[in-house]
Amino acid sequence: MRALKFLILSVGCAATLNSYAAQVAVHVEPVNLQGPRPLEDQSKAAVVRDYIRAWQSFDAALGQNRPELLDADFVGTARDKLSDTIQQQAKLGIRSQYQDRSHDLQILFYSPDGMSIELTDKVEYDVQVIDHDKVITTQRETARYLVVLTPAEVRWKVRVFQSVPE
Amino acid sequence: MKSRSSLLLAILAVAAIHLAFAQGERMTLPKVVEAGSAFSIQSVGSGKAELYIIGPGQVLKRDVQLGEMTSFATGSLYNAGHYLAVLAGGSFTETGSFDVLAASKPANLSFLAKPSRLPVGLHDGITGAVYIFDGYHNLIATPTPVSFELSTSSGAMQKHAAVSSNGAAWTAMDSTSEQGADHFVARIGDVSSTRIVAQVPGDPCELTISARQVGEKVQLTTAPVRDCHGNAIPDGTVVTFTESYSGAQSTIDAPLKHGIAEVTMPVRAGATFSVASGVVMGNQIGWNK
8 A cells, every 4th residue: 555655756758867766755645726727637747757856956966066957957046045055065165965765745736827836745855964075964854845836948947945844 | 889889970970971962962953943033053062063054045064162152143044944953073973953934024925917918807817826935035834814906097906815825825806897007916014016917808899880872882880899898999900891782792801990990882782781890790781772
């Protein structure tokens, strides 16, 4: 039953994404939208796929202090804030890696104009802090994220990426 | 006997200290901090250590003297999120976590309104969605009352109240019966965001023509063309005049000019003239002269 409950993400074309996604358990709760606009299954799948992919970019960008790795999946406030964090890390000689282990997603809001989707994600992840190549700590954390995505040319991009207390 | 008691006490004391440190008592963390607020972290012990505050939203690092309070001034930590606090000394590392919450006072509204142009009199034709942010662009997740207002140039106003959920609120409103540029406002207290929604006349309503003979032809003229709310249909809207006679038809398209359309058509005995615009049919005139 538990195995059924968890959907191992198998969407995406790139081999790297597939191998990455195979390590991450993704469970999507039934949609319970506020708002008048129905969410098509295809849009739902695309949003989940693009959000999970964004975690991969997020991990790589903060782990390597390379803000340009955010560009494909983040936009607006979320991109600006993560980019600022990378600058702070680089200045201090710090890197941080965020390896997601599981996601429990629920789509909350699809704006009437179809230009934004908000979801919540109870995510479990390992965070490792490295100061000048010395591992300071590795911790497993659980947090609830509020995420707003907006459509871009070929995918949904994360515009708000913020954890809130459970 | 006395020395054995002292040894036992010493062992208990060391065990107690070890237990305390293992339980994470080298530093005392706040459970939550409001974005941008001052806060402090108390450490125990002696010697020097480094204190890291690590989160996706911000990273801070301080050299600290153990046993002293490390203060973070107003504006130091302003991005909402979940943060790790790591205290690293020469022989120990202690980790805890805390949350930074969005400030409670809204400062920015991200307001999405659609469409920017629509006909008058459409039920739920205008929608608006708003995301609520504090002064540091953190999404305010706590339920917050939002007022949506749609006002016409003549001052008529529709007002809807909503309460945000997870930082978002939305509404749907009817377009009014009056053409013009309406102001669509999302408001929380003294913070507001405005979008302009152009309302244009709907389809023509009660299309009527009159006819008069001019020489060998008949001149057909519409009455001023208006929608069902009395708004003038824009010039350029095409009106189709049709003359039916002896099983044949002749049509002429004419644009509205100064609110009316006018054509001249040949006179044929027994002809019938009719008019239409879009899906709206007007009256018919039989010509027997």
